[in-house]
Amino acid sequence: MLQTLSGRSTSLLSSPPQLPSQHVYSVKSTRICGAESLQSPQAALGTRTLNVTRSTTHAREASRARTRAQALLQRTPETPYFSPPKPSVDGPVQYYYREPSPWPTQQDVQVAYHDLQRQPAADLLVVGSGPSGLAVAERVAAGGFSVCVIDLDPYAPMIPNYGCWVDEMQAMGLEECLEVVWPKAKVWLDNDKSGERFLRRPYGRMDRPMLKKLLLQKCASNGVTFLTSKVSGVSHGDGTSTVTLSDGRTMQGTMVLDATGHARKLVKYDQEFNPGYQGAYGITAEVESHPFELDTMLFMDWRDEHTHSNPVMRASNQALPTFLYAMPYTKNKVFLEETSLVARPAVGFDTLKERLMARMEWLGIKVTKVEDEEYCLIPMGGALPQHPQRVLGIGGTAGMVHPSTGFMMTRMLGSAPVVADAIVDQLSRPTDKATTAGAARQLVTEQGAEEMAAAVWQAAWPVERIRQRIFMEFGMEVLLSLNLQQTRDFFAAFFSLSDFHWQGFLSSRLSFTQLIGFGLSLFVEASPETRLLLLRLGIPGVVQMLFVLLPTVTGYYKQDTTVKDKKFAHDRAAAASISAAKQQ
Numbered sequence: 001m002l003q004t005l006s007g008r009s010t011s012l013l014s015s016p017p018q019l020p021s022q023h024v025y026s027v028k029s030t031r032i033c034g035a036e037s038l039q040s041p042q043a044a045l046g047t048r049t050l051n052v053t054r055s056t057t058h059a060r061e062a063s064r065a066r067t068r069a070q071a072l073l074q075r076t077p078e079t080p081y082f083s084p085p086k087p088s089v090d091g092p093v094q095y096y097y098r099e100p101s102p103w104p105t106q107q108d109v110q111v112a113y114h115d116l117q118r119q120p121a122a123d124l125l126v127v128g129s130g131p132s133g134l135a136v137a138e139r140v141a142a143g144g145f146s147v148c149v150i151d152l153d154p155y156a157p158m159i160p161n162y163g164c165w166v167d168e169m170q171a172m173g174l175e176e177c178l179e180v181v182w183p184k185a186k187v188w189l190d191n192d193k194s195g196e197r198f199l200r201r202p203y204g205r206m207d208r209p210m211l212k213k214l215l216l217q218k219c220a221s222n223g224v225t226f227l228t229s230k231v232s233g234v235s236h237g238d239g240t241s242t243v244t245l246s247d248g249r250t251m252q253g254t255m256v257l258d259a260t261g262h263a264r265k266l267v268k269y270d271q272e273f274n275p276g277y278q279g280a281y282g283i284t285a286e287v288e289s290h291p292f293e294l295d296t297m298l299f300m301d302w303r304d305e306h307t308h309s310n311p312v313m314r315a316s317n318q319a320l321p322t323f324l325y326a327m328p329y330t331k332n333k334v335f336l337e338e339t340s341l342v343a344r345p346a347v348g349f350d351t352l353k354e355r356l357m358a359r360m361e362w363l364g365i366k367v368t369k370v371e372d373e374e375y376c377l378i379p380m381g382g383a384l385p386q387h388p389q390r391v392l393g394i395g396g397t398a399g400m401v402h403p404s405t406g407f408m409m410t411r412m413l414g415s416a417p418v419v420a421d422a423i424v425d426q427l428s429r430p431t432d433k434a435t436t437a438g439a440a441r442q443l444v445t446e447q448g449a450e451e452m453a454a455a456v457w458q459a460a461w462p463v464e465r466i467r468q469r470i471f472m473e474f475g476m477e478v479l480l481s482l483n484l485q486q487t488r489d490f491f492a493a494f495f496s497l498s499d500f501h502w503q504g505f506l507s508s509r510l511s512f513t514q515l516i517g518f519g520l521s522l523f524v525e526a527s528p529e530t531r532l533l534l535l536r537l538g539i540p541g542v543v544q545m546l547f548v549l550l551p552t553v554t555g556y557y558k559q560d561t562t563v564k565d566k567k568f569a570h571d572r573a574a575a576a577s578i579s580a581a582k583q584q
Contacts, residue, residue: 093166093202095295096181097329103157104213111216114148114225116251122146123427125243125253127231127266129154131215132395132412133259138218139420145427147224148251150243154216154226158208161282161335161374163297163327166202168410168507177214179207180329182297187495189488191303197495201503203297205327205335206409227251234266236390239444254444255423255453261396262378267385275382276476277346278406280325281353282337282374288366290326290334298326302488306355306362313358320347321484324359332368336360341487342380342406342479349375378406381473387461388454388557394419398460402508404475411508415460422459426452454557463556467512467549471519474545478537486533493526 114122124140126133129151141147169175185203189195219226230246234256241256258266292298301324307314320343327335338356340347360367381403385393394400395412402411429452430444444452482490494502501518504510510518523531 093181093183095183096178097294098179100179100207101209101213103155103209104216105155109213109216109220111154111220112223112225114227116227116249119146119148119225120250121240121252121254122148122225123253124148124255124257124423125150125241125251126257126259127151127243128259128261129156129226130259130261130395131158131211131409132261132397132416133257134212134215134219134224135413135416136257136259136394136420136423137224138215138222139417140423140427141219141222141224143420143424143427145424147222148227148253149219149224150227150229150231150245150251152228152230154228155212158212160208160376161284162206162208162409163325164204164206164410165503165507166204168414169204169206172410172413174211174413175204177207177211178204179210180205180327182327183295185297185299187299187491188301188303189492191305195303195488197492198296199299199495201499203299231265234391236449237446239446239449241390241449254427254449255392255456256390257392257394257419257423258397259394264385264397266391267393267397268389268391269383270386271383273379273382274344275379276342276344276403276480278340278342278376278378278380279346279349279352280337280339280374280376281349281356282325282335282376283356283367284333284335284371284374285367286333286369286371288368289331290328290365291363292326292328292334294328294331297328298324300325300491302484302491304484306359310358313355316351317355318484321482321487322347322352322355324356334365336365337374337376342404342476344480346377378408380404380406381476384461384469388450388457390450390453392419392423392453392456393460399469402506403469403472404479405506407506407508419456419460422456426455458557463552464511466556467552468508468510468515470545470548470552471512471515472508474538474541477541478534481537486530489527489530489533493522493530496525497521 123145124137124147126137126147126149129149133149133151137147137149164178166175166178166181169178181202181204183202185199185201187197187199189197227245229249231243232246233244235242235244240252240254243251243253243256245251256266258264260266302321304314304317304321307317320340322338322340325337325339329335336356338352338359340352378401379396380401382399384399385397387393394415396408400412400415401408430448479487479490497518498521501510501521504514505518523534526534
C-alpha cells in the first residue's frame with residue numbers, strides 16, 4: 001500500500017489506549033527495497049574464516065556473547081509458529097487517534113555507515129532495509145555478530161499502509177506503534193438486516209515512521225552498519241558468500257539474507273511462481289463528511305448497490321467481486337480502499353479505481369482533498385523459494401504472506417526473532433568448534449556453510465508451518481473461484497465461527513490439525529447451498545492438497561525423521577523400557 005504521510009505527532013485524546021503487553025519480540029516486516037541481485041567474483045583459497053579479524057580470544061568472547069544472546073533470545077514462542085500467542089486485552093479499548101509521527105532522519109537516529117575498505121567482510125549481510133531486514137539485523141547484532149545492511153537509503157519511508165489486529169501488536173510489545181485504534185471492526189455482507197456483522201476484536205493502523213525509528217535505534221545501539229548501495233549479484237564458494245554491488249565493488253559475508261520483499265531479488269526458485277494477487281486502490285482524503293462510525297473500522301463491505309446504475313460494472317463485480325476497506329480517522333478524514341481479495345490474474349487498478357469512485361458517490365462522500373493515493377499488489381501463495389539454499393529469506397521474499405488473506409505485517413514481525421535466533425545459533429557453531437579445539441581462527445567449509453543455511457531455512461519454515469501454508473493455499477484456490485454471492489455466503493459462515501477459529505485463521509495461529517477442525521466447522525456453519533459449493537470445489541482441492549502434503553509426512557528435510565522411523569524409534573524405546581522393567 002503506497003501511502004506516505006507525515007505530520008506532527010498530536011494526541012487528540014487525553015490518553016493513549018491502555019493495552020497491557022505480555023510477550024515482547026524484536027520487530028520485523030518487509031518492504032521492496034532498492035536491492036537487485038548479488039553476484040560473485042573472487043575465489044578464496046581452501047576454507048573460509050567466519051570473520052577475517054577473529055582470533056582465539058575473539059572466539060571465546062563470541063562464545064560468551066552467544067551465551068548472553070541465548071538468555072536474551074528466550075522470548076521466542078514455544079510453539080513452532082512465528083505468530084505470537086493470542087493475548088487477552090484487559091478492559092475495554094477505546095477509539096484513539098493521533099497524527100502519524102514524522103519519518104526519522106539522520107538527525108533523529110545516527111546510524112553507522114560501513115567502511116568497505118577497512119571491513120571487507122561481515123558475519124551477516126542483509127540486503128534491504130525494510131522492517132524485516134532491520135529487525136533481523138538488530139537482533140543478530142545483539143548476539144555479538146557483525147551485521148551490515150545494504151540499501152540505497154536506510155531512512156527511506158516504508159511505503160505500504162499497514163492495518164493490524166491490536167492484540168497481535170500488543171503481544172509483541174508494539175502497541176506504541178499504533179496511531180489509530182478502533183475498538184471493533186465491521187463486515188457488510190449485503191444490505192439486509194442480517195448482512196451487518198460486528199467483529200469484537202480491536203483493529204489498529206500502524207505508525208510506520210515510529211516503527212522505522214524504533215528499528216533504526218535498535219540497529220544503531222547494537223552496532224549494525226549500513227552500506228548505501230544496490231546489489232547486483234551474489235555467489236558462493238569456499239564457505240563464504242560474495243555480494244557484488246552495482247558499482248562493481250564486492251563484500252563477503254558468512255551468511256546473506258534477502259529482505260527485498262516481493263521483489264525477491266536474490267532467492268532462487270526451483271518451481272514456477274504462480275501466485276494469486278490481492279490488488280487494491282485507495283486514497284487518504286479529507287472529506288466533507290462520511291457515514292462511518294469513528295469507533296468502528298470497516299473491515300469488508302461487499303455491498304454492490306453502487307454498481308446497479310452501471311450494468312457493465314455490476315456484471316464485472318458479480319464475476320470478480322471487490323470490497324471496500326475503510327479506516328475513519330476523524331469526522332473529516334478517512335482512508336478508503338477498494339480491494340480484490342484474491343484473483344489470478346490481478347484485477348486492474350483502473351477497475352478498482354472506477355469501483356471506488358462509484359462507491360464513494362453512492363455513500364455520499366465528497367472529497368475536498370486527496371492527501372495521497374495507494375496502489376497495492378500483493379502476491380499470495382505460489383511456490384516457496386527453493387529451500388534450503390545459501391541465500392536466506394525473510395518476509396515477502398520467503399513467501400510469508402498469508403495465502404488466503406494477504407495479511408503480512410504482524411506475521412512478518414513475529415517471524416523475525418525465529419529467523420534471527422537461528423542465524424545467531426548457526427554463526428555460533430564454528431566459533432564454538434574453534435574455541436573447543438583451541439584454534440586461532442574458526443573455519444567454515446562449503447559444506448558447513450550449506451548446513452548452516454539449511455538449518456536457518458528449517459527454522460523459518462518448519463514442517464508444521466509448511467503444512468499450514470498448504471492448507472491456506474487450498475483456501476486461496478477456493479476463494480479464487482467464488483462469485484459475489486458465493487463470496488458473501490462464504491464469509492457469512494466464516495464470521496459465524498468461534499473466535500478461536502476465525503481469529504486464529506486470520507492470524508496464522510492454527511496448527512494443521514486445528515485447521516482441519518476449522519474447515520469442518522466452516523462446513524457445518526455454511527448454508528446448504530454453500531456446503532454443496534464447498535464439496536464441488538473442495539474435493540478436487542483436497543486431493544491435490546493431500547498429494548502436496550505427502551513429502552511432509554515422508555521426510556521434508558534431509559535430516560527429518562519420517563513418521564515410520566518415529567514409530568520404530570518409539571517402539572524400540574517402549575520395548576527397551578519393558579525389558580528393563582522385567583529385569584528389575
